[in-house]
Amino acid sequence: MSTSNRKYKDSVFVDLFSEDEKAKENFLSLYNALHNTALSDKEQLKSIRLDQILYMTFYNDVSYLVDNKIIVLAEHQSTINPNMPLRCLEYVTRLYETLFESKEKYSRKLLYIPIPEFYVFYNGEETFPCDKTLKLSDAFIEKTEEPNLELIVKVININHQKCHPVLKNCKTMYEYTIFVETVRKWKKTDPQNGFQKAIEECIANNILRDYLKRKTKEVLNMLLVEYDYETDIAVQRAEEREIAFAEGIEQGIEQGIEQGSYQKALETAAAFKRLGFDIAKIAEGTGLSLKEIEAL
Structure with a gap:
Protein backbone atom coordinates (compact mmCIF):
# COMPACT_ATOMS: atom_id res chain seq x y z
CA MET A 1 0.00 0.00 0.00
CA CYS A 170 5.21 -1.27 26.87
CA LYS A 171 7.83 1.44 27.30
CA THR A 172 6.96 3.20 24.04
CA MET A 173 3.29 3.52 24.96
CA TYR A 174 4.16 4.81 28.41
CA GLU A 175 6.50 7.44 27.03
CA TYR A 176 3.93 8.39 24.41
CA THR A 177 1.36 9.15 27.12
CA ILE A 178 3.88 11.37 28.91
CA PHE A 179 4.61 13.08 25.60
CA VAL A 180 0.90 13.80 25.03
CA GLU A 181 0.51 15.25 28.53
CA THR A 182 3.60 17.41 28.03
CA VAL A 183 2.24 18.70 24.72
CA ARG A 184 -1.09 19.59 26.35
CA LYS A 185 0.65 21.40 29.21
CA TRP A 186 2.80 23.53 26.93
CA LYS A 187 -0.01 24.15 24.46
CA LYS A 188 -2.04 25.79 27.24
CA THR A 189 0.96 27.66 28.67
CA ASP A 190 2.44 28.85 25.39
CA PRO A 191 0.04 28.45 22.44
CA GLN A 192 2.56 29.95 20.03
CA ASN A 193 5.63 27.82 20.82
CA GLY A 194 4.14 25.06 22.96
CA PHE A 195 4.79 22.17 20.58
CA GLN A 196 8.48 23.00 20.24
CA LYS A 197 8.92 23.40 24.00
CA ALA A 198 7.10 20.12 24.66
CA ILE A 199 9.47 18.29 22.33
CA GLU A 200 12.50 19.90 23.97
CA GLU A 201 11.29 18.96 27.47
CA CYS A 202 10.62 15.35 26.45
CA ILE A 203 14.08 15.01 24.88
CA ALA A 204 15.66 16.46 28.03
CA ASN A 205 13.70 13.98 30.18
CA ASN A 206 14.50 10.99 27.96
CA ILE A 207 10.90 10.62 26.77
CA LEU A 208 10.84 9.27 23.20
CA ARG A 209 14.29 10.84 23.01
CA ASP A 210 15.65 9.03 19.95
CA TYR A 211 12.42 9.39 18.02
CA LEU A 212 11.96 13.09 18.76
CA LYS A 213 15.59 13.96 18.00
CA ARG A 214 15.36 12.20 14.64
CA LYS A 215 12.01 13.65 13.64
CA THR A 216 11.54 17.00 15.37
CA LYS A 217 10.30 18.77 12.24
CA GLU A 218 7.96 15.94 11.23
CA VAL A 219 6.54 15.72 14.74
CA LEU A 220 5.88 19.47 14.79
CA ASN A 221 3.97 19.19 11.51
CA MET A 222 2.00 16.19 12.74
CA LEU A 223 1.05 17.97 15.95
CA LEU A 224 -0.17 20.99 14.02
CA VAL A 225 -2.37 18.83 11.80
CA GLU A 226 -3.55 16.64 14.67
CA TYR A 227 -4.53 19.49 16.97
CA ASP A 228 -6.20 21.34 14.09
CA TYR A 229 -8.26 18.19 13.50
CA GLU A 230 -9.21 17.89 17.18
CA THR A 231 -10.12 21.58 17.23
CA ASP A 232 -12.29 21.13 14.14
CA ILE A 233 -14.11 18.24 15.81
CA ALA A 234 -14.67 20.29 18.98
CA VAL A 235 -15.97 23.25 16.95
CA GLN A 236 -18.30 21.00 14.96
CA ARG A 237 -19.72 19.50 18.15
CA ALA A 238 -20.20 22.97 19.68
CA GLU A 239 -21.97 24.15 16.53
CA GLU A 240 -24.18 21.04 16.56
CA ARG A 241 -25.17 21.76 20.17
CA GLU A 242 -25.93 25.40 19.35
CA ILE A 243 -28.04 24.41 16.33
CA ALA A 244 -29.93 21.80 18.35
CA PHE A 245 -30.55 24.35 21.11
CA ALA A 246 -31.80 26.97 18.62
CA GLU A 247 -34.02 24.43 16.88
CA GLY A 248 -35.43 23.39 20.25
CA ILE A 249 -36.30 26.98 21.12
CA GLU A 250 -37.88 27.54 17.71
CA GLN A 251 -39.88 24.34 17.96
CA GLY A 252 -41.03 25.27 21.45
CA ILE A 253 -42.19 28.70 20.24
CA GLU A 254 -44.09 27.14 17.33
CA GLN A 255 -45.75 24.64 19.65
CA GLY A 256 -46.64 27.43 22.04
CA ILE A 257 -48.23 29.45 19.24
CA GLU A 258 -50.15 26.41 18.03
CA GLN A 259 -51.38 25.59 21.53
CA GLY A 260 -52.32 29.23 22.15
CA SER A 261 -54.23 29.44 18.86
CA TYR A 262 -56.10 26.23 19.63
CA GLN A 263 -57.06 27.45 23.08
CA LYS A 264 -58.30 30.72 21.60
CA ALA A 265 -60.39 28.81 19.05
CA LEU A 266 -61.95 26.74 21.84
CA GLU A 267 -62.86 29.87 23.81
CA THR A 268 -64.37 31.53 20.71
CA ALA A 269 -66.37 28.41 19.84
CA ALA A 270 -67.69 28.11 23.39
CA ALA A 271 -68.84 31.74 23.33
CA PHE A 272 -70.65 31.32 19.98
CA LYS A 273 -72.23 28.09 21.19
CA ARG A 274 -73.61 29.83 24.28
CA LEU A 275 -75.16 32.43 21.98
CA GLY A 276 -76.92 29.68 20.06
CA PHE A 277 -74.96 29.78 16.79
CA ASP A 278 -75.17 26.82 14.45
CA ILE A 279 -72.44 24.26 15.27
CA ALA A 280 -71.51 23.76 11.60
CA LYS A 281 -71.01 27.51 11.20
CA ILE A 282 -68.88 27.62 14.37
CA ALA A 283 -66.73 24.76 13.03
CA GLU A 284 -66.29 26.56 9.73
CA GLY A 285 -65.29 29.79 11.45
CA THR A 286 -62.90 28.35 14.07
CA GLY A 287 -61.43 25.36 12.25
CA LEU A 288 -62.52 23.02 15.02
CA SER A 289 -64.29 19.73 14.39
CA LEU A 290 -67.95 19.20 15.13
CA LYS A 291 -66.99 16.68 17.80
CA GLU A 292 -64.74 19.20 19.55
CA ILE A 293 -67.49 21.84 19.54
CA GLU A 294 -70.14 19.41 20.76
CA ALA A 295 -67.89 18.50 23.69
CA LEU A 296 -67.72 22.12 24.84
Whole structure:
Protein backbone atom coordinates (compact mmCIF):
# COMPACT_ATOMS: atom_id res chain seq x y z
CA MET A 1 0.00 0.00 0.00
CA SER A 2 1.29 3.42 -0.88
CA THR A 3 1.62 5.86 1.99
CA SER A 4 2.88 8.82 -0.02
CA ASN A 5 -0.51 10.54 0.00
CA ARG A 6 -1.23 10.29 3.69
CA LYS A 7 2.05 11.12 5.35
CA TYR A 8 1.01 14.69 6.07
CA LYS A 9 -2.15 13.46 7.77
CA ASP A 10 -0.51 10.97 10.11
CA SER A 11 -0.41 11.48 13.85
CA VAL A 12 2.50 10.82 16.19
CA PHE A 13 0.67 7.70 17.42
CA VAL A 14 0.39 6.31 13.89
CA ASP A 15 3.97 7.20 13.06
CA LEU A 16 5.33 5.54 16.20
CA PHE A 17 3.49 2.26 15.65
CA SER A 18 3.08 2.09 11.88
CA GLU A 19 5.34 4.35 9.81
CA ASP A 20 8.58 5.11 11.65
CA GLU A 21 11.73 3.06 11.04
CA LYS A 22 11.25 1.52 14.49
CA ALA A 23 7.48 1.18 14.17
CA LYS A 24 7.47 -2.62 13.95
CA GLU A 25 9.66 -2.87 17.03
CA ASN A 26 7.29 -0.53 18.88
CA PHE A 27 4.23 -2.41 17.70
CA LEU A 28 5.65 -5.79 18.78
CA SER A 29 6.28 -4.39 22.24
CA LEU A 30 2.68 -3.21 22.41
CA TYR A 31 1.35 -6.49 21.03
CA ASN A 32 3.29 -8.44 23.65
CA ALA A 33 1.98 -6.16 26.38
CA LEU A 34 -1.60 -6.77 25.26
CA HIS A 35 -1.25 -10.55 24.84
CA ASN A 36 1.37 -11.44 27.46
CA THR A 37 3.58 -12.89 24.74
CA ALA A 38 7.23 -12.47 23.77
CA LEU A 39 7.24 -12.18 19.99
CA SER A 40 10.46 -10.68 18.64
CA ASP A 41 10.56 -11.43 14.92
CA LYS A 42 9.62 -8.23 13.09
CA GLU A 43 9.40 -10.21 9.86
CA GLN A 44 6.16 -11.71 11.17
CA LEU A 45 4.50 -8.32 10.87
CA LYS A 46 2.68 -7.17 7.77
CA SER A 47 1.21 -3.68 7.71
CA ILE A 48 -2.26 -3.71 6.16
CA ARG A 49 -3.28 -0.17 6.93
CA LEU A 50 -5.96 1.23 4.66
CA ASP A 51 -5.42 4.21 2.39
CA GLN A 52 -6.32 7.80 3.28
CA ILE A 53 -9.89 7.41 2.05
CA LEU A 54 -10.94 6.48 5.59
CA TYR A 55 -9.04 9.27 7.31
CA MET A 56 -12.10 11.25 8.34
CA THR A 57 -14.09 8.19 9.42
CA PHE A 58 -11.43 6.16 11.19
CA TYR A 59 -8.86 8.49 12.65
CA ASN A 60 -5.40 7.48 13.86
CA ASP A 61 -5.52 3.86 12.75
CA VAL A 62 -2.80 1.22 12.82
CA SER A 63 -3.39 -2.22 11.31
CA TYR A 64 -1.11 -5.24 11.22
CA LEU A 65 -1.37 -8.85 10.25
CA VAL A 66 0.51 -10.89 12.87
CA ASP A 67 0.29 -14.31 14.51
CA ASN A 68 -2.83 -15.24 12.48
CA LYS A 69 -4.57 -12.11 13.71
CA ILE A 70 -5.59 -8.75 12.31
CA ILE A 71 -4.76 -6.20 14.97
CA VAL A 72 -6.47 -2.83 14.57
CA LEU A 73 -5.35 -0.03 16.87
CA ALA A 74 -6.85 3.44 17.13
CA GLU A 75 -6.05 6.39 19.34
CA HIS A 76 -8.62 8.88 20.61
CA GLN A 77 -7.97 12.06 22.51
CA SER A 78 -11.55 13.26 22.19
CA THR A 79 -14.70 11.63 23.56
CA ILE A 80 -14.96 7.92 22.76
CA ASN A 81 -17.54 7.40 20.04
CA PRO A 82 -20.06 4.68 21.04
CA ASN A 83 -20.32 3.74 17.36
CA MET A 84 -16.74 2.48 17.26
CA PRO A 85 -17.84 -1.18 16.83
CA LEU A 86 -19.84 -0.25 13.73
CA ARG A 87 -16.93 1.77 12.34
CA CYS A 88 -14.55 -1.11 13.07
CA LEU A 89 -16.90 -3.46 11.24
CA GLU A 90 -16.73 -1.28 8.14
CA TYR A 91 -12.97 -1.00 8.52
CA VAL A 92 -12.20 -4.69 8.95
CA THR A 93 -14.49 -5.60 6.06
CA ARG A 94 -12.34 -3.47 3.79
CA LEU A 95 -9.20 -5.01 5.28
CA TYR A 96 -10.45 -8.49 4.42
CA GLU A 97 -11.14 -7.29 0.89
CA THR A 98 -7.49 -6.31 0.53
CA LEU A 99 -6.27 -9.67 1.85
CA PHE A 100 -8.21 -12.00 -0.44
CA GLU A 101 -9.11 -11.97 -4.09
CA SER A 102 -12.79 -12.08 -4.95
CA LYS A 103 -12.51 -15.49 -6.63
CA GLU A 104 -11.12 -17.02 -3.42
CA LYS A 105 -14.36 -16.23 -1.60
CA TYR A 106 -16.37 -18.31 -4.09
CA SER A 107 -14.12 -21.35 -3.90
CA ARG A 108 -15.53 -24.65 -2.64
CA LYS A 109 -12.62 -24.83 -0.22
CA LEU A 110 -13.04 -23.19 3.18
CA LEU A 111 -11.18 -19.89 3.25
CA TYR A 112 -9.30 -19.51 6.53
CA ILE A 113 -9.13 -15.91 7.70
CA PRO A 114 -7.18 -14.16 10.47
CA ILE A 115 -8.96 -13.32 13.72
CA PRO A 116 -9.64 -9.59 14.09
CA GLU A 117 -8.92 -7.72 17.32
CA PHE A 118 -9.79 -4.08 17.97
CA TYR A 119 -8.23 -1.75 20.49
CA VAL A 120 -8.91 1.92 21.14
CA PHE A 121 -6.41 3.80 23.29
CA TYR A 122 -7.99 6.73 25.06
CA ASN A 123 -5.83 9.52 26.43
CA GLY A 124 -8.35 12.35 26.55
CA GLU A 125 -8.94 14.70 29.46
CA GLU A 126 -12.48 13.58 30.30
CA THR A 127 -13.16 11.05 33.04
CA PHE A 128 -13.11 7.55 31.60
CA PRO A 129 -12.68 4.08 33.16
CA CYS A 130 -9.41 2.19 32.95
CA ASP A 131 -10.97 -0.45 30.69
CA LYS A 132 -14.22 -0.55 28.79
CA THR A 133 -15.71 -2.96 26.28
CA LEU A 134 -17.91 -1.75 23.43
CA LYS A 135 -20.05 -4.30 21.57
CA LEU A 136 -21.77 -4.03 18.23
CA SER A 137 -24.77 -5.86 19.69
CA ASP A 138 -25.32 -2.98 22.14
CA ALA A 139 -26.55 -0.97 19.15
CA PHE A 140 -29.04 -3.55 17.90
CA ILE A 141 -32.62 -2.31 18.04
CA GLU A 142 -33.81 -5.72 19.22
CA LYS A 143 -31.69 -7.50 21.83
CA THR A 144 -31.01 -11.24 21.67
CA GLU A 145 -28.99 -13.51 23.94
CA GLU A 146 -26.92 -14.83 21.03
CA PRO A 147 -26.66 -12.21 18.26
CA ASN A 148 -25.79 -13.54 14.84
CA LEU A 149 -23.18 -10.84 14.41
CA GLU A 150 -20.88 -9.46 17.09
CA LEU A 151 -17.81 -7.23 17.17
CA ILE A 152 -15.97 -6.27 20.33
CA VAL A 153 -13.79 -3.21 20.80
CA LYS A 154 -11.55 -2.98 23.84
CA VAL A 155 -11.07 0.59 25.04
CA ILE A 156 -7.98 1.16 27.20
CA ASN A 157 -7.40 4.39 29.10
CA ILE A 158 -3.68 5.11 28.69
CA ASN A 159 -3.54 8.24 30.82
CA HIS A 160 -0.65 7.37 33.12
CA GLN A 161 -2.68 8.20 36.25
CA LYS A 162 -4.83 5.14 35.49
CA CYS A 163 -1.74 2.90 35.69
CA HIS A 164 -3.05 0.43 33.11
CA PRO A 165 -0.78 -2.67 32.89
CA VAL A 166 -0.09 -1.97 29.21
CA LEU A 167 1.88 1.13 30.24
CA LYS A 168 4.06 -0.91 32.56
CA ASN A 169 4.75 -3.52 29.91
CA CYS A 170 5.21 -1.27 26.87
CA LYS A 171 7.83 1.44 27.30
CA THR A 172 6.96 3.20 24.04
CA MET A 173 3.29 3.52 24.96
CA TYR A 174 4.16 4.81 28.41
CA GLU A 175 6.50 7.44 27.03
CA TYR A 176 3.93 8.39 24.41
CA THR A 177 1.36 9.15 27.12
CA ILE A 178 3.88 11.37 28.91
CA PHE A 179 4.61 13.08 25.60
CA VAL A 180 0.90 13.80 25.03
CA GLU A 181 0.51 15.25 28.53
CA THR A 182 3.60 17.41 28.03
CA VAL A 183 2.24 18.70 24.72
CA ARG A 184 -1.09 19.59 26.35
CA LYS A 185 0.65 21.40 29.21
CA TRP A 186 2.80 23.53 26.93
CA LYS A 187 -0.01 24.15 24.46
CA LYS A 188 -2.04 25.79 27.24
CA THR A 189 0.96 27.66 28.67
CA ASP A 190 2.44 28.85 25.39
CA PRO A 191 0.04 28.45 22.44
CA GLN A 192 2.56 29.95 20.03
CA ASN A 193 5.63 27.82 20.82
CA GLY A 194 4.14 25.06 22.96
CA PHE A 195 4.79 22.17 20.58
CA GLN A 196 8.48 23.00 20.24
CA LYS A 197 8.92 23.40 24.00
CA ALA A 198 7.10 20.12 24.66
CA ILE A 199 9.47 18.29 22.33
CA GLU A 200 12.50 19.90 23.97
CA GLU A 201 11.29 18.96 27.47
CA CYS A 202 10.62 15.35 26.45
CA ILE A 203 14.08 15.01 24.88
CA ALA A 204 15.66 16.46 28.03
CA ASN A 205 13.70 13.98 30.18
CA ASN A 206 14.50 10.99 27.96
CA ILE A 207 10.90 10.62 26.77
CA LEU A 208 10.84 9.27 23.20
CA ARG A 209 14.29 10.84 23.01
CA ASP A 210 15.65 9.03 19.95
CA TYR A 211 12.42 9.39 18.02
CA LEU A 212 11.96 13.09 18.76
CA LYS A 213 15.59 13.96 18.00
CA ARG A 214 15.36 12.20 14.64
CA LYS A 215 12.01 13.65 13.64
CA THR A 216 11.54 17.00 15.37
CA LYS A 217 10.30 18.77 12.24
CA GLU A 218 7.96 15.94 11.23
CA VAL A 219 6.54 15.72 14.74
CA LEU A 220 5.88 19.47 14.79
CA ASN A 221 3.97 19.19 11.51
CA MET A 222 2.00 16.19 12.74
CA LEU A 223 1.05 17.97 15.95
CA LEU A 224 -0.17 20.99 14.02
CA VAL A 225 -2.37 18.83 11.80
CA GLU A 226 -3.55 16.64 14.67
CA TYR A 227 -4.53 19.49 16.97
CA ASP A 228 -6.20 21.34 14.09
CA TYR A 229 -8.26 18.19 13.50
CA GLU A 230 -9.21 17.89 17.18
CA THR A 231 -10.12 21.58 17.23
CA ASP A 232 -12.29 21.13 14.14
CA ILE A 233 -14.11 18.24 15.81
CA ALA A 234 -14.67 20.29 18.98
CA VAL A 235 -15.97 23.25 16.95
CA GLN A 236 -18.30 21.00 14.96
CA ARG A 237 -19.72 19.50 18.15
CA ALA A 238 -20.20 22.97 19.68
CA GLU A 239 -21.97 24.15 16.53
CA GLU A 240 -24.18 21.04 16.56
CA ARG A 241 -25.17 21.76 20.17
CA GLU A 242 -25.93 25.40 19.35
CA ILE A 243 -28.04 24.41 16.33
CA ALA A 244 -29.93 21.80 18.35
CA PHE A 245 -30.55 24.35 21.11
CA ALA A 246 -31.80 26.97 18.62
CA GLU A 247 -34.02 24.43 16.88
CA GLY A 248 -35.43 23.39 20.25
CA ILE A 249 -36.30 26.98 21.12
CA GLU A 250 -37.88 27.54 17.71
CA GLN A 251 -39.88 24.34 17.96
CA GLY A 252 -41.03 25.27 21.45
CA ILE A 253 -42.19 28.70 20.24
CA GLU A 254 -44.09 27.14 17.33
CA GLN A 255 -45.75 24.64 19.65
CA GLY A 256 -46.64 27.43 22.04
CA ILE A 257 -48.23 29.45 19.24
CA GLU A 258 -50.15 26.41 18.03
CA GLN A 259 -51.38 25.59 21.53
CA GLY A 260 -52.32 29.23 22.15
CA SER A 261 -54.23 29.44 18.86
CA TYR A 262 -56.10 26.23 19.63
CA GLN A 263 -57.06 27.45 23.08
CA LYS A 264 -58.30 30.72 21.60
CA ALA A 265 -60.39 28.81 19.05
CA LEU A 266 -61.95 26.74 21.84
CA GLU A 267 -62.86 29.87 23.81
CA THR A 268 -64.37 31.53 20.71
CA ALA A 269 -66.37 28.41 19.84
CA ALA A 270 -67.69 28.11 23.39
CA ALA A 271 -68.84 31.74 23.33
CA PHE A 272 -70.65 31.32 19.98
CA LYS A 273 -72.23 28.09 21.19
CA ARG A 274 -73.61 29.83 24.28
CA LEU A 275 -75.16 32.43 21.98
CA GLY A 276 -76.92 29.68 20.06
CA PHE A 277 -74.96 29.78 16.79
CA ASP A 278 -75.17 26.82 14.45
CA ILE A 279 -72.44 24.26 15.27
CA ALA A 280 -71.51 23.76 11.60
CA LYS A 281 -71.01 27.51 11.20
CA ILE A 282 -68.88 27.62 14.37
CA ALA A 283 -66.73 24.76 13.03
CA GLU A 284 -66.29 26.56 9.73
CA GLY A 285 -65.29 29.79 11.45
CA THR A 286 -62.90 28.35 14.07
CA GLY A 287 -61.43 25.36 12.25
CA LEU A 288 -62.52 23.02 15.02
CA SER A 289 -64.29 19.73 14.39
CA LEU A 290 -67.95 19.20 15.13
CA LYS A 291 -66.99 16.68 17.80
CA GLU A 292 -64.74 19.20 19.55
CA ILE A 293 -67.49 21.84 19.54
CA GLU A 294 -70.14 19.41 20.76
CA ALA A 295 -67.89 18.50 23.69
CA LEU A 296 -67.72 22.12 24.84
